[in-house]
Amino acid sequence: AQSVTQPDIHITVSEGASLELRCNYSYGATPYLFWYVQSPGQGLQLLLKYFSGDTLVQGIKGFEAEFKRSQSSFNLRKPSVHWSDAAEYFCAAQKGNGQNFVFGPGTRLSVLP
């Protein structure tokens, strides 16, 4: 079955430190891949997306993600975390043939001052 996993339920980093959130997918072929961020009590905001081409994708708020086919991964990174980055982060995948999104369970990011 198609699935998206985010191995880390909760991550805590210090402000200014680098960040990497992990995402792995299980699909027969490479799906379209997305990262979303959700602040408490809010909707989801799209950070970035990967459809094809360059495997390093730039997004909003200084985030980037790298697609690695060999590892079935699409990890999200940020070189220097700000306190406002504290939120829940969701990885999602879609087959692109009319099938729906599959969301990962989310990773909650806490930022220490």
Added chain:
Amino acid sequence: DGGITQSPKYLFRKEGQNVTLSCEQNLNHDAMYWYRQDPGQGLRLIYYSQIVNDFQKGDIAEGYSVSREKKESFPLTVTSAQKNPTAFYLCASSAGTGREQYFGPGTRLTVT
């Protein structure tokens, strides 16, 4: 401003009552979706619609109903048959399959 609106932000109902959550978009998107989110969990798809007057069940459609009479509107009714309706409900839209989804701000429903 283009976007998705959901109303109300908070909704309280007594057990046994049906309740309808509103979702409107002015992005001219064909596809619309309803998700349910419970504390500490990801998103689960309730219903989706890829075109006006057509919709399909998602993974957890039991106890819910929808309509899609207009392109911009996709209301969700939580019926009394839904055993555990208290949750955060998110509406989304996309230009079509294989395209990113855009989300509304959500409605928190509490049933007592």
